[in-house]
Amino acid sequence: MSDAPAIMIETRGLGRHYGGKWALQGLDLAIARGELYGFLGQNGAGKTTTLRLLAGLLQPSAGQLRVAGRSHADDSAAIKQRLGFVPDTPPLYDYLTGRQYVALVASLWRVDRRARDERCDRLFELLALGDAADELCKGYSHGTRKKVHLAAVLVTAPEVLLLDEPTTGLDPLSTRRLKELLKDEVARGTTVMFSTHVLETAEQICHRVGVLARGRLVAEGTVAALRAAHGGQSLEDVFVQLSDTSGASAQDPA
Amino acid sequence: MKLLLADLRALVNLPATAIGRRATFGLLVGLLLLGALSWWFASTVADNPRLLLLLEQRGQGASLRGLLGYGLMACPMVSTWLGLAMAQRQLFETPELWLWRTAPLPGWRGPLQVLLRAAFLSAVWAGALAGPFVVALLRRSPAGPTAYALLPVAIVACTLPLLATLLSAQIAMARFLSGRALRMVFAALAGAASVGFTLWLLLQLFTTRQHRVQELVDAAAPTRALPPTIEAAAQLLERAASGTAGLADLLPVLGWIGGATALFFAAALLHPRAHERHLEADRPLWRGRGRRWPASLPAAIRKKEFAQVLQQPGALIGFVVFAVLVFGLAQQQVLVTGILANFRVPRELRVVVAMLTQWFLAVLFVLYTHMGRLSLWDGAQWSLYMAAPPRPRAILRGKLQAIAVFLLWPLLLVILAGVKLLDADLLAVSRFVGVAIGGTLAALGVIAVVGTWPRLMRPDRDGQILQGGKTFLAAMVMVTLFEVTLAPAAIAWWWLGDHPHSFTSAELAQLWPHIVGLAIGYGALVGLAGLWLGGRNYRRLLQPN
Numbered sequence A: 001m002s003d004a005p006a007i008m009i010e011t012r013g014l015g016r017h018y019g020g021k022w023a024l025q026g027l028d029l030a031i032a033r034g035e036l037y038g039f040l041g042q043n044g045a046g047k048t049t050t051l052r053l054l055a056g057l058l059q060p061s062a063g064q065l066r067v068a069g070r071s072h073a074d075d076s077a078a079i080k081q082r083l084g085f086v087p088d089t090p091p092l093y094d095y096l097t098g099r100q101y102v103a104l105v106a107s108l109w110r111v112d113r114r115a116r117d118e119r120c121d122r123l124f125e126l127l128a129l130g131d132a133a134d135e136l137c138k139g140y141s142h143g144t145r146k147k148v149h150l151a152a153v154l155v156t157a158p159e160v161l162l163l164d165e166p167t168t169g170l171d172p173l174s175t176r177r178l179k180e181l182l183k184d185e186v187a188r189g190t191t192v193m194f195s196t197h198v199l200e201t202a203e204q205i206c207h208r209v210g211v212l213a214r215g216r217l218v219a220e221g222t223v224a225a226l227r228a229a230h231g232g233q234s235l236e237d238v239f240v241q242l243s244d245t246s247g248a249s250a251q252d253p254a
Numbered sequence B: 001m002k003l004l005l006a007d008l009r010a011l012v013n014l015p016a017t018a019i020g021r022r023a024t025f026g027l028l029v030g031l032l033l034l035g036a037l038s039w040w041f042a043s044t045v046a047d048n049p050r051l052l053l054l055l056e057q058r059g060q061g062a063s064l065r066g067l068l069g070y071g072l073m074a075c076p077m078v079s080t081w082l083g084l085a086m087a088q089r090q091l092f093e094t095p096e097l098w099l100w101r102t103a104p105l106p107g108w109r110g111p112l113q114v115l116l117r118a119a120f121l122s123a124v125w126a127g128a129l130a131g132p133f134v135v136a137l138l139r140r141s142p143a144g145p146t147a148y149a150l151l152p153v154a155i156v157a158c159t160l161p162l163l164a165t166l167l168s169a170q171i172a173m174a175r176f177l178s179g180r181a182l183r184m185v186f187a188a189l190a191g192a193a194s195v196g197f198t199l200w201l202l203l204q205l206f207t208t209r210q211h212r213v214q215e216l217v218d219a220a221a222p223t224r225a226l227p228p229t230i231e232a233a234a235q236l237l238e239r240a241a242s243g244t245a246g247l248a249d250l251l252p253v254l255g256w257i258g259g260a261t262a263l264f265f266a267a268a269l270l271h272p273r274a275h276e277r278h279l280e281a282d283r284p285l286w287r288g289r290g291r292r293w294p295a296s297l298p299a300a301i302r303k304k305e306f307a308q309v310l311q312q313p314g315a316l317i318g319f320v321v322f323a324v325l326v327f328g329l330a331q332q333q334v335l336v337t338g339i340l341a342n343f344r345v346p347r348e349l350r351v352v353v354a355m356l357t358q359w360f361l362a363v364l365f366v367l368y369t370h371m372g373r374l375s376l377w378d379g380a381q382w383s384l385y386m387a388a389p390p391r392p393r394a395i396l397r398g399k400l401q402a403i404a405v406f407l408l409w410p411l412l413l414v415i416l417a418g419v420k421l422l423d424a425d426l427l428a429v430s431r432f433v434g435v436a437i438g439g440t441l442a443a444l445g446v447i448a449v450v451g452t453w454p455r456l457m458r459p460d461r462d463g464q465i466l467q468g469g470k471t472f473l474a475a476m477v478m479v480t481l482f483e484v485t486l487a488p489a490a491i492a493w494w495w496l497g498d499h500p501h502s503f504t505s506a507e508l509a510q511l512w513p514h515i516v517g518l519a520i521g522y523g524a525l526v527g528l529a530g531l532w533l534g535g536r537n538y539r540r541l542l543q544p545n
Helices: A047-055 A072-081 A098-108 A113-126 A142-155 A172-187 A199-205 A223-229 A235-251 B002-016 B018-046 B049-058 B060-072 B074-093 B096-102 B109-139 B145-149 B151-176 B180-206 B209-219 B228-241 B247-268 B271-280 B297-310 B313-331 B347-372 B381-387 B392-421 B426-450 B469-485 B487-498 B505-541
Strands: A007-018 A021-032 A036-041 A062-067 A083-086 A160-164 A191-196 A208-213 A216-221
Touching: A007 A047, A007 A191, A021 A047, A021 A062, A021 A191, A021 A208, A021 A216, A036 A047, A036 A172, A036 A199, A047 A062, A047 A083, A047 A160, A047 A191, A062 A072, A072 A083, A083 A142, A098 A113, A098 A142, A098 B002, A113 A142, A113 A172, A142 A160, A142 A172, A172 A191, A172 A199, A191 A199, A199 A235, A208 A223, A208 A235, A216 A223, A216 A235, A223 A235, B002 B018, B002 B109, B018 B109, B018 B180, B018 B209, B049 B209, B060 B074, B060 B109, B060 B151, B060 B209, B060 B228, B074 B109, B074 B151, B074 B180, B074 B228, B074 B271, B096 B109, B096 B271, B109 B145, B109 B151, B109 B228, B109 B247, B145 B151, B145 B228, B151 B180, B151 B228, B151 B247, B151 B271, B180 B313, B228 B247, B297 B313, B297 B392, B313 B347, B313 B392, B347 B392, B347 B426, B347 B469, B347 B487, B347 B505, B392 B426, B392 B505, B426 B469, B426 B505, B469 B487
Parallel strands: A036 A191, A036 A208, A083 A160, A160 A191
Antiparallel strands: A007 A021, A007 A062, A208 A216
């Protein structure tokens, strides 16, 4: 990780439209190595689109992005080697066991067997997946599917970790374990960016948060700075105010 | 290699679950049956004296090539079916795509895995359909072990190039022509391929021995041109059978496989962008904006059922494809040849009975699908019905009303086929409609009873009824019950066949209003009984376990 740049995620004027309708516009981001960045926004605000653009699953309609100092256009395979993406719907193989799935993902990222087994055991224990490890993924609950895919991604030791609403479907205990796991990863130098609707999670663990509304970044900073800028309100009040304001301004051309 | 191993491991894990075991068992039984049929077909015709005489006259080699080619023709049929109906979904919608695309793999690796999956399935299906036939032919020639050893190569050569070409074309189309219209074209092609393959299999089953021998005689003609991949494979097997096969015979086969694979690699490079554009084009066909939903529960449920069909291009296109199937069967006079040839009964009666038989066959094809609308396909909505204020009869009524409308489609199609292919006049059509309405009411009764039978249809805690032994049993019960309810009509026809002079045409014409009235009355009785029983069943079905 020593050759990793200081800024691991960088976007300039990033935009994406679907059939002429802009889902994301003019996004400028700079997320440093070892930073935990929370992405907040209403449904359809553009959070998932941003994460998919960063993961190389979508091509930008406008602007530029760089992950770990590279752009997907130049060297997508090199970025993917250093990046882990946990989508909202985990792409598990129904007829593999959790452990077999982790082994598959590890082999795709060329993780050696010993490291894989060590990390896999540790992560399965941390995420309380012991019982599910040798069962077929087909029978997993949504939360277990998410945890197994997260474990598989973390086994690859990504330098940049993108998570789309990671706490959805998790029980409180698993949510707490996930938060601790993310903090551990960040302490090891991993850059983590995740989208969430749970403001409490963002408030507890994020170094900085960004608020998206109707495809535009309307606020960004530490939670404390955002609250101070809005008269010391709670993050929830700040979020509601920002979302309402941007909605009103979007509807009112004046 | 890693993805290949993962697929193999998943295949090995398949029998570990009850659903997997059922799916594997069902597939294996189906393939075994098809293989046995293929073997039986070959055995019954290959020793036919007319064919043997012809082989002697033309010389074994030239004729054997044509016969082998005839046997291998099952391969492109399977490739077309799987390439359009199954592989297309895999190319753009399989959940594993998200893993393949985020992994540090080249862009072509994901689609290559889809091609490998499709090629494996194609080879298995084509092996079951064509393999026994070809082996039966080789056993009647002085073929050595090389010929048998080359059979898998021949099957791959006959399936893979077409499969790779179809997938390449779909990737390129999704990349450059993506949009809602293309998704509809894809859905139409998938439906047409499924129905076309089913129709082809049915026609194979209904082909008479004489007709098959004639087809083989035509196939054995030295001038008969074969598709290039079949030609190359048949040539290889024929040379191997005569012990003269060399590298020159193997090269064209390998050339086709290599060429198609190279084409696929080129197209696979377009896949990431094609996948992206395919997802962008995923919008409903019909939104129904500004239309109010009815207040009454049966009307709302009915409208929901219609909306589900109208908003799914695949479902909508399924109706069109079903029309092609009905016309195909009518054109081949499946099940009605004997009826139309029974000159002892008046023609007007023959035409109506032939149309009713075609209608019966058409309804048989859709009974299971429509039965599924009562509970089988509800999925997540099931918990909504369970949680709703308890009015099961109203929900069932709404669903049956929608099914009644859907059941008018086979009726309409048979009218069109009757007018076009059987020269049915207005009188014959009106008589057919009268009796078929009675049949439709009876079909609704049968669907209402079997489609809500708690022992066969109980959904699990997630609202899903898994297809397997119970639903297969339900299908069998429904078909049997439908046949039993319509048995009086069949008995009447057989009785008339034995007593052809019991009625003159004029007397029969006078009887028609009574026959129609009786059919509608009988159908209404069965329908009402079904609705009553179905209502009871449905109430039990909606109660928690």
